[in-house]
Amino acid sequence: MSKKVDVAIIGAGTAGLHTFGQVRQKTSNVVLINAGHYGTTCARVGCMPSKVLIEVAKEFSRRQHFENFGIEGSLTINRAQVMKHVRRMRDGFVGRVMEGVNKIGDKNIKGRARFVEPQVLEVNGEHIHANKIVIATGSRPIMPPEWQKLGVITSDDFFELEDLPDSIAIIGLGIIGSEIGQALGRLGIRVVGVEMLSTVGSLSDPVINKVAIEEFSKDFEQLWLGSAAQLSDDPAGGIKVETEQGQSTTVDMVLASLGRRPNFDNMGLEEVFGIDLSNGLKGLINPHTMQLGYFPVFVAGDVTSIRPILHEVADDGVIAGYNAVRDTATAFKRRVPLGIAFSDPQIVIVGASFAELEGQDIVIGERGFVMQGRTKVMARTHGHLRVYADRQSGRLLGAEMMIPDGEYIGHFLAMAIEHEMTVQDVLLTPFYHPTVMEGLDDALKAIAAQLGKSKINLGLLEK
Structure with missing residues (x-):
């Protein structure tokens, strides 16, 4: 038996589901093929259950400040109950994803796909002929x-x-x-x-x-x-x-x-397309079109090993889905890089990292948060922020930080970098007192001071 479709999508994770949603806007002749667990890596074993555990631990650790706050009494932790709470929350997140998967109906095929020709897949003994194919098979943890x-x-x-x-x-x-x-x-x-x-x-x-x-x-x-x-x-x-x-x-x-290993084993890619996968797919994919070489194949999500972060793999899926239903692939500008680790304090890397700027003429502004007003009030007096700007133009390039509530400064800087704002541009923004954001204000003023008096303004515009 065989069937013909406009697009076949392999993988029902975040990237695959976003691909499916994009393709469905153009055609209903599409199938979603999935061999592994449903529910996305983020909801099942990644972003969401880990954040539940982290939140419990963070709340429990606050007890060390209770005496100073005037809060009396002792607390204990029930580890089994913690894990039960994590799984209960996890199951809720997965359930929300499955509501969307269940709506796909007969377009969803449970089985393992393998290429037999550039536009032909074998699934459960059946051949599926597709004008375009999208690989969104995700990744798995590395284990010796x-x-x-x-x-x-x-x-x-x-x-x-x-x-x-x-x-x-x-x-x-x-x-x-x-x-x-x-x-x-x-x-x-x-x-x-x-x-x-x-x-x-x-x-x-x-x-x-x-x-x-x-x-x-x-x-x-x-x-x-x-x-x-x-x-x-x-x-x-x-x-x-x-x-x-x-x-x-x-x-x-x-x-x-x-780390994680991309899932492209035993898919027939090397045999059918004659490509060398010894170094993975990363160098073979155009990150702006998600096309694999010049083949009628697009790749999205963690399997690319490009930017394995949820909003990035979702974008992969949208781009791959858009191009899979068109004759000519369109290149899309990618978002400013933004990565957050939900440690305490939070680690944030936004824009260009310190390593990526090596050898460039940059100015660095920094601020410690040990004596910062807002962090003292919260009894979270720790962390440090470093912001990078171009010396000639003053344009913001990136930042690395480990600070309380760094996610907010990370998003703020991502927007500024996306719009190619200079330090002077951002200093026109009000920074409310007392907030963690005031630390960014201090770091930016430190950059402005290094750029020279001719480039420093009052933070105000003449009317």
Whole structure:
């Protein structure tokens, strides 16, 4: 048996669903093919359940300030109840996604797709001929096979835990590992973090990275940076964690947070299209059209390994869906990069990172938040902000920060960078007192001062 469609979409995650919604505006002759779990990575095992856990941990950690606030009494944590709450919230988020999936009806095909020709897929023994095909198959956590035998878990497994261990090692301190590790430490669990790099939370600014390490050290029992981890069974029980630098400990559980691997295995891409996938799909896709080379194939979402962040993969899907139903692919300008880790304080990287600006003539304005008015009121006196601007024009280029409520400054700066605003332009904006935003005002004024008196204004315009 075979069928013909205008567009076949492989994958029903965030990117695939956005692709489907875009395609349906132009044609109803479309199918959505999905082999794995429904409900999107974000709702099931990513953004949403992790934020529930983080919020519980953050609220519980506030107890350390109760005595100063005049709040009396002690609190305890029920770890099993915490995980039950996380799963209940997670199931609600997944349920909302499934409401949309269920509306797709007979356009939704459960099965694994494989290319047999450039425009022909085999699914459940049936051939599907499509004018255009969109690959949105997502990604999965990286797990060394020898670690799996030891019972090491990933973020995909973590939220299924009915209870939490007394001790855990987090291997990999990118955004996911840093967030979960800090949250568990605040819930009273002994946490050891191991990272091959000297940086945490995807930071590249050495000043902000130093601040982040200091902050995480308050909640992790140990932070071992710049070294790989070796794991083995401990005869006395648990998993033994060792590093090349000689550190060693035994923990009840290990969470591998080593990044994610794109799902394009056994799809026939190399054979049918004659492409080399040894380095993934990233260099083979136009990020402005989402087209794979010059083939009638588009790729969207985490499988691209380009920007694995929800709003970015949603944009991937919209672009791929738009182009999949047109004869000529249209290139779209991508949004200003914005990444947020929901640690406490929050890590935010917006626009160009410190590493990306290496060698350019920039000016840096910074502000610490230890003595900032609003953070003192909130008893959250920690963090640091660094903003980057072009020396010649004063145009804002990017920022890295680890500050309380940094998500708001991150969004504000993203808008300013998107509209190519200068430091002087932004200084015309009022900064209310007392707010965290005043810290940004200070950092921008520091840049203005470095640009020279001729470029400094009063922050006001003559009427």
